[in-house]
Amino acid sequence: MNGKEKIYNVFKNGSQKEVPWVPFAGVHAGKLKGYTAREVLTDENKLFESLKEVNKIYRPDGQPVTFDLQIEAEILGCELKWSEDSPPTVISHPLSGSEEVPDRIPARDEGRIPLVLNVMKKMKEEVGEKTALYGLLCGPFTLASHLRGTNLFMDMVLNPDYVKKLMAYTTEVARAIASYYIEAGMDVIAAVDPMVSQISPEHFKEFLNRSYTELFAFIRDEGAFSSFFVCGNASKNIEEMCLTEPDSISVDENVSLPEAKEITDKHGIVIGGNIPLTTVMLHGNQQDNMKYTVDLLNSVSRDNLIISPGCDMPYDTPVENTVAVEQAVHETEKVREMVKNYEVREEDIEVELPDYDALEKPLIEVFTLDSDTCAACTYMKAAAVEAGKHFGDKVEVVEYKYTTPENIARIKKMGVEKLPSIYINGELKFSSIVPNRRELLEEVEKCL
Structure with missing residues (x-):
């Protein structure tokens, strides 16, 4: 055929x-x-x-x-x-x-x-x-x-x-x-x-x-x-x-x-x-x-x-x-x-996670495949950015794309299981579910 x-x-x-x-x-x-x-x-x-x-x-x-x-x-x-x-x-x-x-x-x-x-x-x-x-x-x-x-x-x-x-x-x-x-x-x-x-x-x-x-x-x-x-x-x-x-x-x-x-x-x-x-x-x-x-x-x-x-x-x-x-x-x-005897070698990349207990303000971390190419990731990031705009300089928003070895190592060290996900102060809040505005703002309020 x-x-x-x-x-x-x-x-x-x-x-x-x-x-x-x-x-x-x-x-x-x-x-x-x-x-x-x-x-x-x-x-x-x-x-x-x-x-x-x-x-x-x-x-x-x-x-x-x-x-x-x-x-x-x-x-x-x-x-x-x-x-x-x-x-x-x-x-x-x-x-x-x-x-x-x-x-x-x-x-x-x-x-x-x-x-x-x-x-x-x-x-x-x-x-x-x-x-x-x-x-x-x-x-x-x-x-x-x-x-x-x-x-x-x-x-x-x-x-x-x-x-x-x-x-x-x-x-x-x-x-x-x-x-x-x-x-x-x-x-x-x-x-x-x-x-x-x-x-x-x-x-x-x-x-x-x-x-x-x-x-x-x-x-x-x-x-x-x-x-x-x-x-x-x-x-x-x-x-x-x-x-x-x-x-x-x-x-x-x-x-x-x-x-x-x-x-x-x-x-x-x-x-x-x-x-x-x-x-x-x-x-x-x-x-x-x-x-x-x-x-x-x-x-x-x-x-x-x-x-x-x-x-x-x-x-x-x-x-x-x-x-x-x-x-x-x-x-x-x-x-x-x-490939019967081949073993995959993982890169040994050291990444340092934030000291979440010592943060001066809430940290919203968005872990994505890539918000520039993945629509689900685009809207997950957009939700976080909108929350950032709402709270202004009271919060920090950062995205980590699963496209570089360093970010892959960070995502593994964080224990992120599914992408996209939103973490606030190091804690998973939303996994493969884009939150509506009210839900996300309420989660951030808890950390202020």
Whole structure:
């Protein structure tokens, strides 16, 4: 079977001998051709060149065309902050001061949608016979967060009817984008919604179940496969996600793949994941990546399974590390023999933690994967920054991104189990749940 046939087989039949490999090379694709993140997300020719290079070097069975959750938000009025080595970040929220529910649906000729559609069609013609192509859209809840900002989390408590109306609107946006991508030839439509990890199962049932059930039914009726892609510690919501009936679910390193797979198997849903982005793919070596992948394959059954990075690959991920993962998936027995005696070596980096008992003022520490690239982390940090503005110089706010060896060592020494998390004076207060304004201010008040 070629790659596309393997992807189709796992979606249709579940059982397989060959596990498919899907590298989520978003802006990293540009790195392969020497283009910046901004160039690869705004220049049709550069994006197409870069995706062909991904296909040639990484031998994917399935491949996304873009990994940018801000395309819809930009059209709908959100301002973006651009970076040279990561996707853009939403920095303004047009509904932050208004409980309006828009009715504008992005057209296929607006914003960067034409660029994406053109590249999708080119990739379909270039590799579509051998590679399953993924169209990634911004999930309805994350899009609602982009439009409303952190107020959305207070709305869920104080104004649930508004949240439901806003979700109905963002679901219509997602349906429209999905229809454009399916017409352009995408085999799999992935709704990428990192904010799902930041809410409780009860809130999922109340605000997201209907939206996603309708979206996945629409994608199915249009003849494509669907994927529910989440980031962060979404463990508590895996069951609820399954009940919306996607064809597959993708998770990152915050979720135990064996534990999640027990739930997805029960529902007959494919699960994808979850090679760690920073500790393994970015900062590890080839053997680290081979061993992690082989160990991951050893930890679960091979049915209903796709191996992929936990999320959008860091821009500077070494090419040889991604090739190592590909080899471990496609030539597992050979690689298993190569790394059978290999032991991962952890870097010995000394970090000094604050003397929390001697602080002059409350210290809010935000531990994130990266607030510039992870939407859940963006809104966790934003909540902390807003609290900092409220209290002024009475508190200090600092972020530690899980992107450098020093911060990785700090996060391990602190005992941080899930990202993103907020600690106040060294004590965990919020883990993989973005607090609403009132909750966070109350926690800080206790320390003043």
